[in-house]
Every structure is written in structure tokens, then in C-alpha cells.
Amino acid sequence: MPAIRQSICFGCFNRGDVTPEQVISEAAKTGFKSVEMLSREHWQKVIDAGMKIAIIGGHGSLTDGLNKPENHDRIEDELNRNIETAVEFGIPSLIGFSGNRNGLPDDEGVAICAEGLKRVTAHAEAKGITICVELLNSKVNHPDYQCDTTPWGVEMCKATGSPRVKLLYDIYHMQIMEGDLIRTIRDNIDYIGHFHTAGNPGRRDMDETQEIYYPPVMQAVADTTYDGFVGHEFGPKGDPIEAMRAAYETCQMG
Structure with a gap:
């Protein structure tokens, strides 16, 4: 059983009096394998500390994304440039966004997003870079966002026909939209390229005041063939470094 390769989302912990150098140094000391986003x-500092940069943004924007054909030329250019950057710095994945529905039916959204992604899949496959389209909740944080359920995201991945298009499965967001986390992860692990975490409600620490019990969720991930990263993306209630360490202990398996 492989250990979970944990990562931190930099901006969540680089706050208050905590410097970028402290975030990176403490992440490495704690046992994190990556600092992302x-x-x-700051990239070279992460690399020099012996960690990877698990994922970065692939294109803009969250609300105005792949589900508009008029965006495809722009997104193709952005993704192609960022694929080359990812190769240069050893970054395995890029984040993609469906964009908001704005009245677009879900089946049409799947087809349009897939067509946009097909423009870059040959390049991504040749370079070994995975594009992870992010699953976000449309109930609380991102009203009208289209890639808001796992079935929709999986259909989009299948429609591209490429193993280099997967999902960024955000556990916090999918708890809000779907629940049934462990079964969903097990059934769809082949389409998941990255994970994010946070406590729900509130998108805060993964402590006893929120409803997701992370150890068995992480165990379910560890029990699959998944060999990617789990990135912590929450707003610490208190000291960011202590919150980082607590998150690591909560999610460390294997």
C-alpha cells in the first residue's frame, strides 16, 4: 500500500507573518512531497528543498473556460505554453476549468469542453503532462459552474479519448455536491489526476468541528492504484504552520 503523497496549496499557508521561505521549509521538514499553486x-525554492510542484494553473478562467467555443483558441495557446513550462520544471499536471453554464445544457457542455481539450491532448500525451479539470461545487462557492459533479466530469474525460485528461477531485466541493466520497473515489479513480482537501462546512481545517472524516477517505485513496498527490487547500483557523502539520498527520497513510 503506497503512502499518500501530500502537497500544500501555497497561498493557504503563506499568510500572516509566515514567509514564503518558512512555508516551503516547514513543508519539507513535515514530510510533504510538493508545494503547489x-x-x-518561488518554484526553484521548492525544487531546492527536495519537493515537486504537483500542479499549477493551466489556463483562465474559472468562470469563463472550456465550455465556450470562442475561448478555445486562447485556451489552446495557454495550455500549450504551460505544458512546455511544466516539462521544464518537472510539474506533472495543469488545472483546467469548464467555466459557468450560462444556460448551456450539460450534454452540450461535455461535448464543447472535450473539443477544446482535444486541441492539446496530443501535445500533453507527447510531453507526459496531465490536464486536470477541476470539480467545484455550484451550491455554495461557485454558482453556475458546470463541472460540478463527478459523472459530468467523467463523461467529459471519456469524450476526449485521452489518458492525459483527468479530474481534480476536490473532496470539500464534492462532499457538498454529492457526498458518498469513498464509493465515488473507488469507482472513478482512473479519471482522477489530483485531489484537494478542506473541512466542510467552512473550507477550514480538517478537525473535529467539520463533517468529513478524512482518515478513511485517505485510506480509500491509498488502497487504489492512484499514485498522484493530495493537496491541502483550506484556510487555517490559527497558526498556518501548525495547521499544515495537523493536516499532514490526519492524511498520512501507509
Whole structure:
């Protein structure tokens, strides 16, 4: 059984008096294997600390994304450039976004997103970079976002016909939209390229004040063939470094 490769989302912990250097240093000391979603000026510091950058943004934007054909030229260019950047820095994955529905039927959204992604799948496959379209809740945080359920996301992945298009399965967001986390993860692990965590409600620490019991969820991930990263993306209630360490202990398996 492999250990969970844990990552932190940089911006969640680089707050208050905590410097970028402290975030990176403490992450490495704690046992994290990655720091993700941070500006390019800090990438070499992460690499020098012996960690990877698990994932970065692939294109803009969350609300105005792949489900608009008029965006495809722009997104193709952004993804192609970021695929090359990812190769240069050893970054395995890029984040993609469906965009908001704005009245678009879900079946049409699947087809349009897939067509946009097909423009770059040959490049992604050749370079070994995975595009992870993020699952987000449309109930609380991102009203009208289209990629808001696992079945929709899986259908989109299948429609691209590429093993380099997967989902960023955000456990916090999918708890809000679907629940049934362990079964969903087990049944769809082949289509998941990255995970994010946070406590629900509130998107805060994964402590006893929120409803997701993370150890068995992480055990379910560890019991599959998944070999990617689990990134912590929550707003710490207190000291960011202590919150980082607590998250690591909560989710460490194997």
C-alpha cells in the first residue's frame, strides 16, 4: 500500500507573518512531497528543498473556460505554453476549468469542453503532462459552474479519448455536491489526476468541528492504484504552520 503523497496549496499557508521561505521549509521538514499553486518566483525554492510542484494553473478562467467555443483558441495557446513550462520544471499536471453554464445544457457542455481539450491532448500525451479539470461545487462557492459533479466530469474525460485528461477531485466541493466520497473515489479513480482537501462546512481545517472524516477517505485513496498527490487547500483557523502539520498527520497513510 503506497503512502499518500501530500502537497500544500501555497497561498493557504503563506499568510500572516509566515514567509514564503518558512512555508516551503516547514513543508519539507513535515514530510510533504510538493508545494503547489504558487507563483513562479518561488518554484526553484521548492525544487531546492527536495519537493515537486504537483500542479499549477493551466489556463483562465474559472468562470469563463472550456465550455465556450470562442475561448478555445486562447485556451489552446495557454495550455500549450504551460505544458512546455511544466516539462521544464518537472510539474506533472495543469488545472483546467469548464467555466459557468450560462444556460448551456450539460450534454452540450461535455461535448464543447472535450473539443477544446482535444486541441492539446496530443501535445500533453507527447510531453507526459496531465490536464486536470477541476470539480467545484455550484451550491455554495461557485454558482453556475458546470463541472460540478463527478459523472459530468467523467463523461467529459471519456469524450476526449485521452489518458492525459483527468479530474481534480476536490473532496470539500464534492462532499457538498454529492457526498458518498469513498464509493465515488473507488469507482472513478482512473479519471482522477489530483485531489484537494478542506473541512466542510467552512473550507477550514480538517478537525473535529467539520463533517468529513478524512482518515478513511485517505485510506480509500491509498488502497487504489492512484499514485498522484493530495493537496491541502483550506484556510487555517490559527497558526498556518501548525495547521499544515495537523493536516499532514490526519492524511498520512501507509
